[in-house]
Amino acid sequence: MDKYLNKYIILGHENPDIDSIISGYLLEKLMLSKGFKAEFIIPDKKIDLENIIICNTFGLNITSYQQELPETKGYRYLLVDHHIRKVNGPIVAVIDHHPDKIGLKIPWYQNEISSSTSCIICREHEEYFNKQDIELAILAAMIDTASFNSTKTKKEDITWTKEMCQKYDIDYERLYKAGLCLTDLNNLEEAKLNGLKKYNFNGQLVESSYIQIEDITKISSEIAYIIDSIMKYVKENDLKLFVFIVHDMSRFKTTVYDITSKYYNVRVYESYTSRGNTIMPQTEEDINAKLNLRLK
Numbered sequence: 489m490d491k492y493l494n495k496y497i498i499l500g501h502e503n504p505d506i507d508s509i510i511s512g513y514l515l516e517k518l519m520l521s522k523g524f525k526a527e528f529i530i531p532d533k534k535i536d537l538e539n540i541i542i543c544n545t546f547g548l549n550i551t552s553y554q555q556e557l558p559e560t561k562g563y564r565y566l567l568v569d570h571h572i573r574k575v576n577g578p579i580v581a582v583i584d585h586h587p588d589k590i591g592l593k594i595p596w597y598q599n600e601i602s603s604s605t606s607c608i609i610c611r612e613h614e615e616y617f618n619k620q621d622i623e624l625a626i627l628a629a630m631i632d633t634a635s636f637n638s639t640k641t642k643k644e645d646i647t648w649t650k651e652m653c654q655k656y657d658i659d660y661e662r663l664y665k666a667g668l669c670l671t672d673l674n675n676l677e678e679a680k681l682n683g684l685k686k687y688n689f690n691g692q693l694v695e696s697s698y699i700q701i702e703d704i705t706k707i708s709s710e711i712a713y714i715i716d717s718i719m720k721y722v723k724e725n726d727l728k729l730f731v732f733i734v735h736d737m738s739r740f741k742t743t744v745y746d747i748t749s750k751y752y753n754v755r756v757y758e759s760y761t762s763r764g765n766t767i768m769p770q771t772e773e774d775i776n777a778k779l780n781l782r783l784k
Contacts, residue, residue, distance in 0.1 A: 495525040496580070497563050501570035503684050504530060506539055509550050510628040511568035511605040514621060515583065518609060521616045526566070531557045536682070542666065546627055547620050569605040571597075583608055585640075586764045601765075603636070603645035604629040611648055619656045623663070626652060630667025633762075634700065637740045640762035668737050671699040673710055680714045680721075680732070685763075689772045690779055693726065696771075698733035698763060704743060715745060715752055723749035731771055735760055746771070 498515050500508030512528035519526035530553045543550045563577040571582045571594075581596035585605050602608050606628035610617060617625070626649050633641045636649075653660045673679050679699055687694040701707055711734065718730050732745040737760075744755040744767055761767055 495527055495563070496566050497557070497577075498526055498528040498566045498568060499557075499573065499575070500528075500530065500568050501573070502532060502686075504532060504535065504539070505569075505683060506542060506631045507604045507606055507628040508569040509535075509539065509543060509553075510548070510624045511583070511609055512553070513548060513550075514606055514609045514617070514625060515566065515568055517621065518613055518616050528553055529557060530554045538669075538672070538682075542627075542631070542669075543624075545666075546624055548624060568609070571599055601640070601642060603638075603640065603642045604632040607642075607645050607648070611645075614652070619658065622652050622656055623658050626658065626663055627666060630663050631669050633667070634669070634735060634737065634740070634760050635664045635667035637760045638762050639759055640765040669700055670737065671701060673699070673701070673707065676710060676713055677717065679710075680717055687768065687772070689728075689775045692728040692775050692779070694729045694731065694771065694775070695725070695727055696731035696733065696763060696768060698735060700735040700737055702736075703738050704734055704736040704741075711745075715747060718745075718747045719749055719752070722747060728775065729771070731763075731767065733763055733767060742767075 496519065498512050500512045509530070516526050516528040530550065532554070535550060535554070540550060559576065561576040564580045565575045565577055566581040567573055567579060568583050571584045579594055582594050582599060583605055584599040585602040585608060587599050587601060598608065600608065606625040610622065610625035614622065629645055629649065630636065636646050650660065652658065671679055671682050681697050682699055684695060684697045687696070714732065718732055722730050730747045732747055734743045736743070740760040742757040742761040746753045746755065
């Protein structure tokens with residue numbers, strides 16, 4: 489018997505981060521509690537080790553969700569923390585926190601500004617979750633906003649977090665420290681692709697990664713190595729651009745390196761700046777503007 493019969497398949501984005509993973513876990517639990525047949529699947533064969541460790545520390549074994557997607561067409565899919573994906577069946581619902589300008593024609597499409605997708609799923613449905621689930625939702629929001637220091641932080645989520653911590657006796661400071669999520673730079677080849685995401689801007693292939701460090705002034709040699717390595721990566725993968733982001737967690741400033749195979753440019757933001765809400769939309773605008781100039 490087909491184990492996916494009449495079941496919804498929940499997917500986070502490729503190369504899943506903490507919010508993508510926890511959102512999938514929470515939505516599966518919410519749907520099962522409401523009587524739906526649903527299963528959260530992580531089809532990625534490799535999950536970032538740091539994400540595995542963080543989730544295990546807070547009681548969630550994410551490797552248990554790793555399995556291949558069904559090859560048969562026709563299953564219904566729900567996307568969390570992203571809203572565009574190719575799957576072997578209809579996408580019937582999307583829950584995301586990266587609003588786009590166009591929107592998609594999907595039966596249930598919820599894409600709104602929020603500190604995390606996990607917050608959207610959990611808030612106003614707290615009765616379906618236990619203390620550990622609430623803590624995981626807060627963890628996802630903390631990590632996605634660098635402990636609410638990011639420009640994409642929603643004030644209502646801070647209020648909700650403090651209310652939940654008080655109600656469930658959750659250690660706010662522990663979650664705050666976890667949310668800063670400093671990147672291990674012992675292996676620079678791995679660090680250069682930390683949080684890798686892929687984009688297609690009007691036919692132009694762009695990739696992006698980021699690191700979070702204590703003090704950017706103390707890692708100049710490491711950044712120089714990473715930039716040189718990414719230049720080779722761009723050429724090998726025939727990319728238009730690679731956007732490498734460095735979040736300085738002592739100053740809460742963000743430096744962006746726009747890297748091609750031959751050169752790089754630097755953008756500096758005076759606050760911790762969101763990749764999804766600010767940096768990549770600006771990158772897309774710049775690329776489209778250059779394309780329009782060429783067409784004139």
